[in-house]
Each structure stands twice: as C-alpha cells, then as structure tokens.
Amino acid sequence: MDWKRRSFHWRNSSAEQLVDIGCQWVILGHSERRHVIGEDDEVFIGKKAAYALSQNLKVMACIGELLEEREAGKTFDVCFKQMKAFADNITDWTNVVIAYEPVWAIGTGKVASPEQAQEVHAAVRDWLKTNVSADVASTVRIIYGGSVNAANCAELAKKEDIDGFLVGGASLKGPDFATICNSVTSKKVTA
Numbered sequence: 001m002d003w004k005r006r007s008f009h010w011r012n013s014s015a016e017q018l019v020d021i022g023c024q025w026v027i028l029g030h031s032e033r034r035h036v037i038g039e040d041d042e043v044f045i046g047k048k049a050a051y052a053l054s055q056n057l058k059v060m061a062c063i064g065e066l067l068e069e070r071e072a073g074k075t076f077d078v079c080f081k082q083m084k085a086f087a088d089n090i091t092d093w094t095n096v097v098i099a100y101e102p103v104w105a106i107g108t109g110k111v112a113s114p115e116q117a118q119e120v121h122a123a124v125r126d127w128l129k130t131n132v133s134a135d136v137a138s139t140v141r142i143i144y145g146g147s148v149n150a151a152n153c154a155e156l157a158k159k160e161d162i163d164g165f166l167v168g169g170a171s172l173k174g175p176d177f178a179t180i181c182n183s184v185t186s187k188k189v190t191a
C-alpha cells in the first residue's frame with residue numbers, strides 16, 4: 001500500500017484502490033518489504049499505518065529481527081525501534097494487530113520456539129504499556145508468524161501473549177489451516 005492520497009507508485013496500490021475493491025486489512029512492515037524493497041520505519045512504514053487507518057483500513061503491523069540481529073542479542077532493540085515507528089504514527093490502536101515475525105522463521109521451516117516467541121510478545125506488550133498505554137497493552141492482539149503449521153501451532157497458541165497467527169505456506173493446505181485457526185482458543189480479543 002502506498003502512503004499518500006491517490007498515489008500510484010510502481011508496485012504499490014493506493015489505499016483508495018484497496019478500499020474500492022472491498023479490502024479491509026493491510027499488512028505493513030512485512031520483512032519482505034523491509035529487507036527486499038528497502039522500506040524503512042520512519043519514512044514509509046509509520047506513515048503508511050497512519051494513512052491506512054485514516055482510510056478505515058485495519059492494519060497488521062509487522063515487526064521482527066534478522067537472524068544476525070538475534071545472534072547479536074539485538075532482538076528487543078530491533079523490535080522496539082520498529083514498534084516506535086508505528087507508535088509515533090498511530091493514535092488509535094483499535095484497528096491494529098501487531099504481528100511478530102522473526103525474519104529467520106519466515107518461509108524457512110524454522111519456527112521460533114514457543115518460549116522464544118512468548119519472550120518477544122511479552123516484551124512488546126510491556127513496551128506498549130510503558131510507551132503507549134496500559135489499556136492498549138492489555139487489549140491489542142499480538143500474533144506470531146513464521147513457519148507456523150498444523151504440528152506446531154498448539155504449543156505456540158498456549159502461550160499467554162500469543163493471540164493468533166499470521167500464516168503463509170500452511171494456509172495453502174485447507175485442513176492444516178483449519179487446525180491452526182482452531183488452535184487459537186478465545187483469549188483477550190476476538191476479531
């Protein structure tokens with residue numbers, strides 16, 4: 001999605017076009033946009049979030065570290081910086097879902113362990129409490145993405161701060177996708 005009104009940059013769709021065809025959600029800050037296309041937090045991603053919300057599109061706000069960032073102990077620094085770019089541009093979090101997607105787990109078959117994912121989700125919730133509000137921290141959904149499948153979803157879904165999943169490859173297999181959907185028992189929020 002583009003971040004300007006009626007903008008039609010190469011490869012991008014404008015928010016107006018998306019609304020026009022009945023789209024309700026946009027995924028912003030996905031690692032492929034960050035690391036392949038080179039979108040950065042301040043210039044693009046935060047502004048896109050604000051513009052999408054202003055056009056009544058709901059936002060799935062993706063964050064996540066590269067493998068080398070995890071290995072250098074920078075996971076929280078990276079995720080908090082990405083969160084700040086969203087938080088600097090979002091005033092109402094009602095229509096926002098945060099997706100933690102460690103880049104090393106996307107499409108690789110290497111899923112984060114439930115403990116690794118829970119650790120980041122809890123830290124992001126804590127960051128929201130300190131930097132946005134206790135209310136947003138307790139109500140916003142934080143979902144996990146990265147090699148989720150029918151075999152690993154149940155253990156991930158048990159974790160307190162994992163509120164759902166952003167599923168890539170496994171969504172192409174109907175029965176597996178149903179298993180993943182059903183693994184997320186009702187937690188804080190439903191939508």
Ligand SMILES: O=C(CO)COP(=O)(O)O
Binds near residue numbers: 107109145146147166
């Ligand atoms: O990038 C993803 C969803 O945006 C995750 O893809 P996979 O579930 O195939 O790892």
